[in-house]
Amino acid sequence: MTTDNMTLAQLVLHKGEVVSEFYGPEVTAQTTLISWSMAKSMTHALVGIAQMDGLLHVENSNLFPEWANDERRNITLQQLLEMRSGLSWVEDYVDDDVSDVIDMLFGSGKDDNAGYAIAQPLAVVPGAEWVYSSGTTNIVTRLLGNVLGDSAGSHANMEHFMRTRFFDAIGMRAEPKFDPAGTFIGSSYVYATAREFAKFGQLYLQDGMHNGKQVLPEGWVEHARAQHVFDSDTGLGYGAHWWTLPGERNSLVASGYEGQYIMVIPDRDLVVVRLGKTVAALRNAVVAELREVIEQFPVTGGQ
Numbered sequence: 001m002t003t004d005n006m007t008l009a010q011l012v013l014h015k016g017e018v019v020s021e022f023y024g025p026e027v028t029a030q031t032t033l034i035s036w037s038m039a040k041s042m043t044h045a046l047v048g049i050a051q052m053d054g055l056l057h058v059e060n061s062n063l064f065p066e067w068a069n070d071e072r073r074n075i076t077l078q079q080l081l082e083m084r085s086g087l088s089w090v091e092d093y094v095d096d097d098v099s100d101v102i103d104m105l106f107g108s109g110k111d112d113n114a115g116y117a118i119a120q121p122l123a124v125v126p127g128a129e130w131v132y133s134s135g136t137t138n139i140v141t142r143l144l145g146n147v148l149g150d151s152a153g154s155h156a157n158m159e160h161f162m163r164t165r166f167f168d169a170i171g172m173r174a175e176p177k178f179d180p181a182g183t184f185i186g187s188s189y190v191y192a193t194a195r196e197f198a199k200f201g202q203l204y205l206q207d208g209m210h211n212g213k214q215v216l217p218e219g220w221v222e223h224a225r226a227q228h229v230f231d232s233d234t235g236l237g238y239g240a241h242w243w244t245l246p247g248e249r250n251s252l253v254a255s256g257y258e259g260q261y262i263m264v265i266p267d268r269d270l271v272v273v274r275l276g277k278t279v280a281a282l283r284n285a286v287v288a289e290l291r292e293v294i295e296q297f298p299v300t301g302g303q
Contacts, residue, residue, distance in 0.1 A: 003277070004279045004281075005259075005276070005277075005278045005285070005286070006024055006025075006278070007022075007024055008024040008275045008276045008277065009024065009027055009276070010022055010023075010273065010274045010275075010293075011194045011195065011198050011273045012270065012273075013201070013202060013270070013271040013272075013273075014268075014270055014297060016202065018195070018198075020293075021194070023194075024276070029193060029194070029195060030193060031193060032191045032192060032193055033191065033193065033194070033260075033275045034188075034191055034256075034260070035188070035189065035190040035192070035197070035256055035260060036257035036258060037134065037187065037188060037254075037255060037256040037257055038190070038254040038255065038256040038260050038262055039176070039186050039187065039189060039190040040134075040186060040187060040241045040254070041200075041224070041242050041252075042186065042190055042200060043140055043184075043186035043241055044220075044224055044240060044241035044242060045200075045203070045215075045216060046141075046144055046161070046162065046186075047077070047140060047144065047241075048208070048216045048217050048220035048223070049161075049215070049216065050147060050161075051217060051220075052216070052217040056077060056143065056144075056147050057077070058076065058077045058081065059078060060076060061073060063075065063077065063080075063139075064118055064143075067118070071125070071126070072126075074126050075126045077140070077143065078240070079126050079127050080136050080139055080140050081140065081241050082130070082228060082238070083130050083131060083132050083133055083238065084126070084128070084129065084130050084131075084228075085131075085136055085139075086122045086123060086125055087117070087120040087122060087131075087133070087135070087136070088100075088120045088122070089101075089117075089120060089123075089131055089133040091131075091132050093280070100133075101133075101134045104116045104117060104134065104135055104138070104187075105134070105188060111180045111181060112179060112183070113135070113138040113179045113183055113187070114138045114139055114141065114142030114181065114183045116135065116138075117135030118139055120135065130229040130238065132231070132238075134187035134188060135187070137186045137187040137241065138183055138185060138186060138187050140186065140241075141158075141183055141184040144158060144161075144184070145157070145182060150182055152182060153182050155178040155183070155184065158178075158182070158184055159176070159178070159184075162184070165215075166215070169213070169215045170199050170200070170202075170215060171210075172192065172196050172200060174190050174192040174196055175190065176189065176190050176191075177190070188257075194273045194275055197262055197273050197275070198262070198273045200254075200262065201254070201263070201272075202271050203215060203216065204216075204224065204242075204252055205265075205266055205269070205271055208220050208221050221252070224241065224242040224252055225242060225244050225250060225252050226239050226240065227239050234255070234284070234287075235284055235287060236253055236255065236287075245287075248267065248268075248294065249267050250266045251263065251264060251266070252264040258277045258278055259274065259275075259276045259278030259282075259283055260274070260275050260276070261273065261274045261275075261286070261287075261290060263294065265297075267300065268294065268297040268298065268299055268300065269297075269300060270294060272293055272294060274286065274290055
């Protein structure tokens with residue numbers, strides 16, 4: 001295994017039971033690893049819970065005072081979740097001269113990720129184009145913090161909501177990261193073990209149910225996988241803050257930088273977690289390897 005493509009953890013959950021599990025060098029079942037953009041899919045769960053509580057709705061617009069006096073007021077939460085906001089954004093993980101995501105996380109926006117993203121101008125009419133954007137997710141998490149009543153610099157309400165209504169509700173131990181402005185960095189930062197990430201995948205496999213309790217609103221998992229674009233770079237479809245795996249009906253994929261994956265395959269009653277450090281050029285090879293793992297399990301769901 002080269003350092004260009006190192007699997008740190010891989011776990012297969014079939015019918016709710018761990019049937020395969022292995023770890024890379026200096027990594028064990030207790031090692032906490034980074035989600036990177038898999039946290040975006042967790043943000044989808046948080047929006048669903050907030051909508052279930054009546055705090056917001058995906059069709060809401062006029063989301064921020066900063067957008068009140070221009071066409072950005074027409075951006076809906078649904079468009080943000082689908083990465084179709086119309087806001088200008090460059091998601092480049094290499095060239096920091098042009099990259100908005102690098103500048104947001106590590107440069108001028110590091111103290112206020114959402115403020116950086118909210119300030120972006122419109123590039124196209126909202127809804128017209130799909131542009132993958134980490135800034136978009138942090139706009140969504142700022143909106144969540146606002147409706148939960150957090151003031152600038154505080155994340156007490158948001159963290160309580162995340163823990164009690166989401167993590168604790170599914171028995172998941174995880175550590176989210178917040179920026180100094182109090183925004184959950186939902187684009188990039190949740191830390192958990194492979195087994196804990198698998199619990200999140202299982203929640204979506206079970207249509208938002210955990211131990212007989214409806215954690216996510218009815219229909220919210222379907223909302224996640226309503227694919228509206230195919231991304232040729234990744235070979236995956238995109239729904240609402242979740243990807244989809246072509247050829248696997250009703251599948252969902254949480255995907256993160258350097259080859260982090262949670263793959264939810266309902267027709268096979270399967271959740272596959274892969275965490276590692278893989279360069280972008282080898283990412284599709286990792287997906288192909290995970291497909292081989294998935295195809296070892298029979299399709300049992302209805303067609």
